[in-house]
Amino acid sequence: MTVPQTEKGYASTSNSWWSAIDDLEETPELIWPKNLEVYDRMRRQDAQVISVLRAVTLPIRRTEWRIDPNGARPEVVQLIADDLGLQVQGEPARPVVRTRDRFAWSEHLRLALLMLVFGHSPFEQVYRLDEQGRARLRKLGWRPPRTISKVDVAADGGLIALEQHGLGNRRTDPRMGIERLVVYVNDREGGNWLGSSLLRPAYKFWMLKDRLLRVQAQTVDRNGMGIPVYEGAEPPVMGTLAEREDWAKKDVTAGLQIAKAVRSGNNAGASIPHGAKLTLAGVSGALPDADKPIRYYDEQIARAVLANFLNLGGDNSTGSYALGETFADFFTLSLQTVAQDIASVATQHIVEDLVDLNWGEQEPAPRIVFDEIGSRHPATAEGIRALIECGALTADDKLEQHIRTMYSFPPADADTAREYKPAPTPEEGT
Known part of the structure; x- marks a missing residue:
């Protein structure tokens, strides 16, 4: 062969x-x-x-x-x-x-x-x-x-x-x-x-989410305060028909300028002729809820890399820990x-x-x-004691130095060190 x-x-x-x-x-x-x-x-x-x-x-x-x-x-x-x-x-x-x-x-x-x-x-x-x-x-x-x-x-x-x-x-x-x-x-x-x-798998959801966020911001901007609407007053009865129509056109033009200039603030205000109306018209009916699709797109972006757990813990999150x-x-x-x-x-x-x-x-x-990712375990005092007692660890100077650093203890001082005396057992009494 x-x-x-x-x-x-x-x-x-x-x-x-x-x-x-x-x-x-x-x-x-x-x-x-x-x-x-x-x-x-x-x-x-x-x-x-x-x-x-x-x-x-x-x-x-x-x-x-x-x-x-x-x-x-x-x-x-x-x-x-x-x-x-x-x-x-x-x-x-x-x-x-x-x-x-x-x-x-x-x-x-x-x-x-x-x-x-x-x-x-x-x-x-x-x-x-x-x-x-x-x-x-x-x-x-x-x-x-x-x-x-x-x-x-x-x-x-x-x-x-x-x-x-x-x-x-x-x-x-x-x-x-x-x-x-x-x-x-x-x-x-x-x-x-x-x-x-x-x-790459998250691109579609990122693009749709980006568009929806822009629409949501525009919706709030346009409808948060309402759109100023000016209703002109009745034209005067005097004068010819052409003069009354010309007066009405000028009134509407002046009212449009007032509506476009409306802003909120401590000194905000408007002056309009008798009989005219200036209102802030809102949207009739409920506005579309963009939160749900935005949350859905976020979930799909995280799912693309198996990071679904990033969606847990929020105010509107679903799923158990x-x-x-x-x-x-x-x-x-x-x-x-x-x-x-x-x-x-x-x-x-x-x-x-x-x-x-x-x-x-x-x-x-x-x-x-x-090292295996996620393999670290917190070194507790009980865990260190158990490892020493079972012989898996040897108590030496380097281990003591590491423990002192981990628990923010001061360095060892040989001049002031005290002799360790174990606590008496119940049989020995106090």
């Missing part, structure tokens, strides 16, 4: 930039690159969208990220940990090196998570050589999705290069090959390296998946690239891992 080593099929229609575009998108304003402006507007203008994005990104940014040695040599692990500014899993915490002109993992993670907004978030690798001639990671320069002009994709769906729009006096567009790129893509399918925005905990569990699992995707891409294109540059492709490489 022949071992297949090449591909006959394909995952991309061509090796041109348009093969990276989702050709199934039917909404004109959501076709790349127009969709970038739409998603940017959504995340900046709508409170529900902002809440949803923060609910997704902040737990991932808050959890602890570490370097797992994964069988790599200590020298390799130490270089990766120092360059990324992360602690090594299973080892005592070491002081963080100075951060000036160095790579910052926290900032990189924040920008990498923008793939959820725009569908993709690319970075360019920048290194420096140290005294031993080792390649050290200096920065991963973020390349904003708005600046990308072309995406070269191979027939098998692999990324070849990215190009940016020219800037300033540059005659050619900057081109970055895959060998110096780190690209995070949300829900990539085949050769679509532009990905899919997390906000027990159901909210179930929603939160599903939501946490989705966050785990996003974090795993980021860890996988960072391990392959940051850690392994660093190892390859310094030690070759046959050198075992560590990997980036993270």
Whole structure:
């Protein structure tokens, strides 16, 4: 049996930039690159969208990220940990090196998570050589999705290069090959390296909600005080018919000016001829209730990312908190998946690239891992005592220092320390 080593099929229609575009998108304003402006507007203008994005990104940014040695040599692990500014899993915490002109993992993670907004978030690798001639990671320069002009994709769906729009006096567009790129893509399918925005399913509801909010504001503005209506007085009986008609026209014109000038205030008022009327006419019948559809659209926006629990607890919310905990569990699992995707891409294109540059492709490489999101438990005094009594924890100076810091106790003073005397048992008496 022949071992297949090449591909006959394909995952991309061509090796041109348009093969990276989702050709199934039917909404004109959501076709790349127009969709970038739409998603940017959504995340900046709508409170529900902002809440949803923060609910997704902040737990991932808050959890602890570490370097797992994964069988790599200590020298390799130490270089990766120092360059990324992360602690090594299973080892005592070491002081963080100075951060000036160095790579910052926290900032990189924040920008990498923008793939959820725009569908993709690319970075360019920048290194420096140290005294031993080792390649050290200096920065991963973020390349904003708005600046990308072309995406070269191979027939098998692999990324070849990215190009940016020219800037300033540059005659050619900057081109970055895959060998110096780190690209995070949300829900990539085949050769679509532009990905899919997390906000795509919420776009319809955001658009309808935005229109309804504008109509609601206009409704309140037009009908909150009422519309001033001027009814002219009866024309005088003297004079000819033409003179009376001319008087009536002038009266209506003057009344219209009064109605347009009506404003509320301490000194507001109007003077009208005898027999004329100035009223504030409201809407006959009930105004349409826009609150219900607006709440519905907010629920659908949250549902797009499994963040249904964000809709609980309001004045008009529905559903029990027990159901909210179930929603939160599903939501946490989705966050785990996003974090795993980021860890996988960072391990392959940051850690392994660093190892390859310094030690070759046959050198075992560590990997980036993270604490399970939502796995933290509050350290109570009872819990610490139980762990010490069962032997799971050892009472040492570092544990005491941590507990004093956690409970805002003053530092230990050996000169004034008192000998601990346990309380007598009931059998011993007082």
